[in-house]
Amino acid sequence: xxxxxxxxxxxxxxxxxxxxxxxxxxxxxxxxxxxxxxxxxxxxxxxxxxxxxxxxxxxxxxxxxxxxxxxxxxxxxxxxxxxxxxxxxxxxxxxxxxxxxxxxxxxxxxxxxxxxxxxxxxxxxxxxxxxxxxxxxxxxxx
Amino acid sequence: xxxxxxxxxxxxxxxxxxxxxxxxxxxxxxxxxxxxxxxxxxxxxxxxxxxxxxxxxxxxxxxxxxxxxxxxxxxxxxxxxxxxxxxxxxxxxxxxxxxxxxxxxxxxxxxxxxxxxxxxxxxxxxxxxxxxxxxxxxxxxxxxxxxx
Numbered sequence: 001x002x003x004x005x006x007x008x009x010x011x012x013x014x015x016x017x018x019x020x021x022x023x024x025x026x027x028x029x030x031x032x033x034x035x036x037x038x039x040x041x042x043x044x045x046x047x048x049x050x051x052x053x054x055x056x057x058x059x060x061x062x063x064x065x066x067x068x069x070x071x072x073x074x075x076x077x078x079x080x081x082x083x084x085x086x087x088x089x090x091x092x093x094x095x096x097x098x099x100x101x102x103x104x105x106x107x108x109x110x111x112x113x114x115x116x117x118x119x120x121x122x123x124x125x126x127x128x129x130x131x132x133x134x135x136x137x138x139x140x141x142x
Numbered sequence: 143x144x145x146x147x148x149x150x151x152x153x154x155x156x157x158x159x160x161x162x163x164x165x166x167x168x169x170x171x172x173x174x175x176x177x178x179x180x181x182x183x184x185x186x187x188x189x190x191x192x193x194x195x196x197x198x199x200x201x202x203x204x205x206x207x208x209x210x211x212x213x214x215x216x217x218x219x220x221x222x223x224x225x226x227x228x229x230x231x232x233x234x235x236x237x238x239x240x241x242x243x244x245x246x247x248x249x250x251x252x253x254x255x256x257x258x259x260x261x262x263x264x265x266x267x268x269x270x271x272x273x274x275x276x277x278x279x280x281x282x283x284x285x286x287x288x289x290x
Contacts, residue, residue, distance in 0.1 A: 050265065057261045064253075071249025078254065082224045 021107035028103035144173040153267040168192040185243040
């Protein structure tokens, strides 16, 4: 089901406020890396600036997905198949979303239950495709 | 025109930029062919050229990664391998009449190319330049151009 215009506005405004805090990415990665030994192992030697660029890109992609930008669903499906090669457990995506939302709660001064529900809807749509892995939509839409 | 080349898409290595411009040109050519309703044979022929040139471009990038021992080689190559596999599957489906080239596909190709350049290719260029790759090429063979 397409996301409503009202919810889209809630998401974009919240993302803007969180991003403008200047702390959003740091708060998220501090929490995510501390969330488990497995996550820490994966990211221990990774350049933080690179990780922040990746997060920015992921959020941009999720935004394009709910904005219904043509080709995005196929592209996220492609990313899902690339990620599938790394055998990332689906529960890691859930932890990723929960900690992302915690970071938004911390950095968006107007965060409330409605904002959380919209974030879960938006991010959940992207994660739903990512966790399909090799079963995600292929690039053959007519 | 579906994709307009801009400095934002430049990775700062002339040879690679020129190859990216060829890929952008082929996606635009396919876009124009579909818009002009030139038929699936024309679009398929352009897709074949795009697939062929993409393989060449990826091979060049991957050679550079190996030569300069780029630490992101495996991750980057996985992105290349997946796209090649998906394009090959797509070409088979088109050849057997199971699908057609669509605007959705065009937009996927646009997104793949621009996002891949902005997210992944721009990550390797500072490393390769620091490792000794030449940013600007002379008028000679590509391999010679790349060395100091």
